[in-house]
Amino acid sequence: MGQTLAEKVWRSHLVRSAPGEPDLLYVDLHLLHEVNTPIAFDGLRAAGRTVRRPDLTLGTEDHLVPTVDLFQRIEDPAMRRQAALLAENCAEFGIEVYRAGDRQRGIVHVIAPELGLVHPGMTVVCCDSHTTTLGAFGALAFGIGTSQVEHVLATQTLPMTRPRTMRVTVTGTLADGVYAKDLILALIARIGTAGAQGHIVEYQGSAIDALSMEGRMTVCNMTVEAGSRAGMVAPDEKTFAYLEGRPHAPAGDAWEAELAYWRTLRSDEDAVFDKEVVLDGSTIAPYVTWGTNPGQAAPLDGVVPHPSSFADPQERAAAERALGYMALEPGTSLRDVEIDTVFIGSCTNGRIEDLRAAADVLRGRKVADGVEVVLVPGSDTVRAQAVEEGLDEVFTAAGVRLRTAGCSLCAAVNEDRLRPGQRAASTSNRNFEGRQGKGARTHIVAPAVAAASAVAGHLASPADLAPRKDIG
Numbered sequence: 001m002g003q004t005l006a007e008k009v010w011r012s013h014l015v016r017s018a019p020g021e022p023d024l025l026y027v028d029l030h031l032l033h034e035v036n037t038p039i040a041f042d043g044l045r046a047a048g049r050t051v052r053r054p055d056l057t058l059g060t061e062d063h064l065v066p067t068v069d070l071f072q073r074i075e076d077p078a079m080r081r082q083a084a085l086l087a088e089n090c091a092e093f094g095i096e097v098y099r100a101g102d103r104q105r106g107i108v109h110v111i112a113p114e115l116g117l118v119h120p121g122m123t124v125v126c127c128d129s130h131t132t133t134l135g136a137f138g139a140l141a142f143g144i145g146t147s148q149v150e151h152v153l154a155t156q157t158l159p160m161t162r163p164r165t166m167r168v169t170v171t172g173t174l175a176d177g178v179y180a181k182d183l184i185l186a187l188i189a190r191i192g193t194a195g196a197q198g199h200i201v202e203y204q205g206s207a208i209d210a211l212s213m214e215g216r217m218t219v220c221n222m223t224v225e226a227g228s229r230a231g232m233v234a235p236d237e238k239t240f241a242y243l244e245g246r247p248h249a250p251a252g253d254a255w256e257a258e259l260a261y262w263r264t265l266r267s268d269e270d271a272v273f274d275k276e277v278v279l280d281g282s283t284i285a286p287y288v289t290w291g292t293n294p295g296q297a298a299p300l301d302g303v304v305p306h307p308s309s310f311a312d313p314q315e316r317a318a319a320e321r322a323l324g325y326m327a328l329e330p331g332t333s334l335r336d337v338e339i340d341t342v343f344i345g346s347c348t349n350g351r352i353e354d355l356r357a358a359a360d361v362l363r364g365r366k367v368a369d370g371v372e373v374v375l376v377p378g379s380d381t382v383r384a385q386a387v388e389e390g391l392d393e394v395f396t397a398a399g400v401r402l403r404t405a406g407c408s409l410c411a412a413v414n415e416d417r418l419r420p421g422q423r424a425a426s427t428s429n430r431n432f433e434g435r436q437g438k439g440a441r442t443h444i445v446a447p448a449v450a451a452a453s454a455v456a457g458h459l460a461s462p463a464d465l466a467p468r469k470d471i472g
C-alpha cells in the first residue's frame with residue numbers, strides 16, 4: 001500500500017520507534033519566541049544541559065513587542081521581563097534571535113518562510129500552536145509545549161505518537177472575492193473544531209493547487225483550529241518558485257539536488273487516508289464567525305443562527321453561550337452587525353498578499369467614523385514591501401496607520417488589546433471569549449472583508465461598498 005506525504009516525512013525522520021512508546025523524531029528546524037521559552041531554558045540550566053543544535057534554532061521577538069513605537073518601554077514589569085528573557089537565553093546558549101530593529105524580525109510563522117528556512121520534507125517545531133502554518137511547504141510542522149521545547153533544545157529530537165492521516169480535497173475554483181481564509185473558515189464550520197483531532201491533514205484539490213503560498217499558509221495556519229496537530233500541502237512549482245533565492249534556501253548544485261527530492265514528496269496514488277473530507281470550492285462564499293470559536297461561522301450573506309437550529313445539545317448550548325457573550329440576536333443579518341475596530345494582521349493574514357487585498361478595498365475610500373483600524377504587518381520585511389509598493393500611502397489616505405510587525409491585537413498577550421464590549425472584524429484566527437481583550441468580541445474574517453467592514457462600519461464585503469468615484 002502506498003504512503004501519504006505525512007507518512008513519508010515522518011518515516012524519514014524516525015530516530016527510534018518501539019512498540020507502545022511514542023516515536024522519536026529528528027527535528028530539522030526549531031523556532032522560538034518570547035512565550036513559554038523562559039521555563040524551557042530554566043530547565044536546561046537546572047539540568048546542566050546545553051543546546052544540541054543552536055545552528056538549527058532561531059528566535060524572534062513577536063508576541064510581546066509594541067507595534068506603534070517599537071522601542072517603547074513595555075509598561076507591565078512581568079511582560080517586560082519575559083520579553084527580555086528570549087534575547088538573554090538565546091545569547092547564553094548561542095542561538096540567533098531577531099530583536100526589535102532587526103529587519104528580518106516579525107511573527108515567527110511569517111519570517112521563517114520569508115527567510116527560506118522551511119523546506120519541503122522538513123520537520124519543524126515551535127512553542128506555538130500555529131506552527132501548523134509551515135506545513136504549507138510540505139513540511140511536518142508542529143506546535144509544541146514547554147517541556148517539549150526543553151527536550152528539543154537538549155536533544156534535537158521530539159517524542160511524539162504518530163497521528164492518523166486525513167485528506168481534505170477542495171474541488172472546483174474559488175469565486176472572485178473568496179479567499180483562502182473563507183475556505184478554511186468554511187471547512188471548520190463544516191467539520192467542527194474537533195473535526196481533525198488526532199490527524200495530520202493533507203490538503204489536495206484544484207482549489208488548493210490554485211492558492212498562492214500565502215493562501216496555503218493561511219489554510220494550514222488554521223488547521224489547528226479544527227483540532228489537528230499539522231496541516232500539509234504537497235510541494236509544487238509554486239512552492240519551489242517561492243523558495244528559490246531566499247536567504248536560507250539551498251543554492252546551486254544543492255538546489256538542484258534538493259529539488260529532485262522535493263519533487264518526490266507527495267502522497268502515493270494508492271495511499272489510504274484514515275479520514276476523507278471533500279469540499280466544493282466553488283460553493284464557498286465570504287465567511288464570518290458569529291460565535292466564540294472558529295467553527296461558529298457562517299456565510300456573510302447569512303444570519304446569526306438560532307441555537308435551536310443545532311441538533312446536537314452541546315452545540316446548542318455552546319451557541320446559546322456564544323450569542324450571549326457576543327450580544328447577538330438570532331436571525332440578525334450578519335451584515336447588520338456593527339463593528340468599532342478592524343484588525344488586519346497576525347500569522348494567519350499579515351503577509352504582503354493580505355495587505356494588498358486590504359489596500360485594494362481601501363484605495364480611494366475612508367474608514368467609517370467611529371471605527372479604528374489596527375493594521376500590523378506580519379514582519380518588518382512585509383512592512384518594507386508595503387512601503388515600497390506605496391500601500392502605506394493608500395492606508396494613510398484612508399485614515400489607517402501602518403504599524404510595525406508583531407502579534408499585536410491577535411491575542412491579548414501584549415499591550416495591544418480591546419476594551420470590554422468592543423467589537424472587531426479581525427483577520428486573525430481565534431475568536432474565543434476575551435481573545436482580543438477581556439469582554440471584547442471578535443469576528444474572524446478575510447482581509448478584504450475586514451477592509452470593507454472598516455469602510456462600511458459593519459460586517460461587509462467589498463461588493464457591498466459604493467463604487468469609488470475616481471477609480472470606478
Ligand SMILES: CC(C)[C@H](C(=O)O)[C@@H](O)C(=O)O
Pocket residue numbers: 035036063127128129130143411413
Ligand atoms: C503564546 C502562544 C503559546 C500561543 C499559541 O501557542 O497559540 C499564541 O501564539 C496564541 O496564538 O494564542
Ligand code: SF4
Pocket residue numbers: 063107128130346347348406407410411428429
Ligand atoms: S499572530 Fe496570533 S496566532 Fe499567530 S503566533 Fe501571534 S498570537 Fe499566535
